[in-house]
Amino acid sequence: MATIGTFTLNADGSYTGAIHTLAINLKKVQFRPVTDKSSDKSPDYRVTAGNADLGAAWKKVSKDNNDYLSVRLDDPSFGAAINAALVVIEHVHTLVWSRSNGHKED
Template identity: 65%
Template sequence: MAIIGTFTANANGTFSGSIRSLSLNVRTVQFRPVDKTSPKGPDFRVYSGAAEFGAAWKKVSRDNKDYLSVTLDDPSFTEEMNAALVVIDGVHSLVWSRPDDKKAKPATETE
């Protein structure tokens, strides 16, 4: 798990902060709440300035803690990035971990 961003919860329901990794440096990021158009629709859209580059859904962890499940995407990415906006030591942190390829790939007859 890697912390790739820190955010502040704002009174208007948004979160503002930045995202930084070895290849990504987005200084102004905002999670803006949206009116859901369907039960599976996102609760937030993620923006950098006027450019939308992600969405987030409200979730509850097994420990009964609220968090946001986040998907980020951009034409410069080879594939979408999944992360979570969680509270760690009182700070809203965007965390990312590499997907477990063993779970994602179906077993073949030769394995």
């Protein structure tokens, strides 16, 4: 699991922060709450950097009963979409990523 970003929770329920990897250096990223969800499966947040839409996030609860956001980031410059999680680590909202272990069976 690698830390690729840190975020601050704002009073309006949004998050602001940065994402840094070997290929990405985004200093002003926002997770904005979706107020007009069309269904229960619609994302809870839209992830943006400036005017660019980077992806979406869904509210989840871990096996240990901790709230987190399941994040899917995508951009034409990426080789493939990135799955990550926004979790609290030592009181900091941290975006973590880990490489998939391979193909999931249905």
